[in-house]
Amino acid sequence: MxxxxxxxxxxxxxxxxxxxxxxGRDALLYQVDIFLPPKEGKNETADILDIQETVKDLSDIDVLFSFKELGNPRIILVLDVEKACSWPQLTGFLSSKGYEFNVTSLYxxxxxxxxxxxxxxxxxxxxxxxxxxxxxxxxxxxxxxxxxxxxxxxxxxxxxxxxxxxxxxxxxxxxxxxxxxxxxxxxxxxxxxxxxxxxxxxxxxxxxxxxxxxxxxxxxxxxxxxxxx
The missing domain is CATH 3.30.70 (Alpha-Beta Plaits)
Known part of the structure; x- marks a missing residue:
C-alpha cells in the first residue's frame, strides 16, 4: 500500500x-468493504469467489464495481441499491459467513x-x-x-x-x-x-x-x- x-x-x-x-438526494450508492478474517483451514480463494458469485445474483442491487485489495483478503464493492429491502440479501449472507464488513454511502x-x-x-x-x-x-x-x-x-x-x-x-x-x-x-x-x-x-x-x-x-x-x- x-x-x-x-x-x-x-x-x-x-x-x-x-x-x-x-x-432530496437518493442515497442509493454504497461502498461495501468486506474483510475475510484469516482462519486455519479456510479456503480464502473459495470464499472470495463465493462472494463474487453471490453479489452477481442479488435482486435489485446493481454491482457497479467489484475489486480485491492486492495482498490482503479484502473485497471492495460499489453497489447501486434500488430498494432498501434488498439489503438483507447481502448483509444476511455476509453475517452468516462470519465476515466483517463496513458500508459507506456515496454519490x-x-x-x-x-x-x-x-x-x-x-x-x-x-x-x-x-x-x-x-x-x-x-x-x-x-x-x-x-x-x-x-x-x-x-x-x-x-x-x-x-x-x-x-x-x-x-x-x-x-x-x-x-x-x-x-x-x-x-x-x-x-x-x-x-x-x-x-x-x-x-x-x-x-x-x-x-x-x-x-x-x-x-x-x-x-x-x-x-x-x-
Whole structure:
C-alpha cells in the first residue's frame, strides 16, 4: 500500500455548500468493504469467489464495481441499491459467513461537481476498467484554518483538475462520501508508475490533502493464483 499524507488542514467554520445534508438526494450508492478474517483451514480463494458469485445474483442491487485489495483478503464493492429491502440479501449472507464488513454511502462526484459549478457529467466517469492494474485512492479535505470561500475554492480547484485529467484520456471513477465531513472522496483508476508519481505531485504542496492509495485488482480477474512481479 502506498500511503501519502500531506499535512492537515482543518476548517473552523464549514461552508454551507459543503455542509448541506444532501436533502432530496437518493442515497442509493454504497461502498461495501468486506474483510475475510484469516482462519486455519479456510479456503480464502473459495470464499472470495463465493462472494463474487453471490453479489452477481442479488435482486435489485446493481454491482457497479467489484475489486480485491492486492495482498490482503479484502473485497471492495460499489453497489447501486434500488430498494432498501434488498439489503438483507447481502448483509444476511455476509453475517452468516462470519465476515466483517463496513458500508459507506456515496454519490457520484459528477453530481458534486454540478453543485460547485464545474461541468462534469456522469458519462465522463469510467464505468469499467477491464483486466488492468488499478489503484483506489481515498482523499480527505481536512478542516482547519481556511475561510468558507477558501475551502470551497480548494475543493472546486480539485474537481476542475479531475476534469482536466479525464479530458487528457485518463479513465477515472470518483465518488464523494455522502454527508461526511470533512469532505472525502474515493476514486478508482488504472495505475502506472507515471500515474503514481503524478498523483504524488498533485496531492502534495499547498493543497495539503490527506491521500491513501491502495493497489487493487478487478474481482472478475481474481484467480487466487500468485502472480510474479
Amino acid at each position: 502506498l500511503l501519502l499524507v500531506a499535512g492537515i488542514i482543518t476548517l473552523s467554520r464549514l461552508p454551507l455548500l459543503v455542509l448541506s445534508a444532501d436533502e 457520484y462526484d459528477s453530481d458534486f461537481a454540478q453543485e460547485l459549478g464545474v461541468n462534469m457529467t456522469k458519462d465522463m466517469l469510467a464505468s469499467s476498467f477491464g483486466n488492468r492494474d488499478l489503484l483506489m485512492g481515498k482523499v480527505t479535505f481536512p478542516v482547519k484554518g481556511l475561510s468558507t470561500l477558501e475551502y470551497n475554492d480548494m475543493i472546486k480547484w480539485t474537481v476542475e483538475r479531475q476534469v482536466d485529467i479525464i479530458n487528457n484520456g485518463q479513465q477515472l471513477a470518483c465518488f464523494r462520501t455522502l454527508a461526511e465531513y470533512p469532505v472525502k472522496w474515493t476514486f478508482f483508476l488504472p495505475v502506472t508508475q507515471h500515474r503514481i508519481d503524478e498523483y504524488q505531485e498533485y496531492f502534495h504542496g499547498p493543497r495539503d490533502y490527506q491521500l491513501v492509495v491502495t493497489r487493487i485488482e478487478n474481482l472478475d480477474s481474481y484467480t487466487g493464483v500468485c502472480q510474479g512481479v
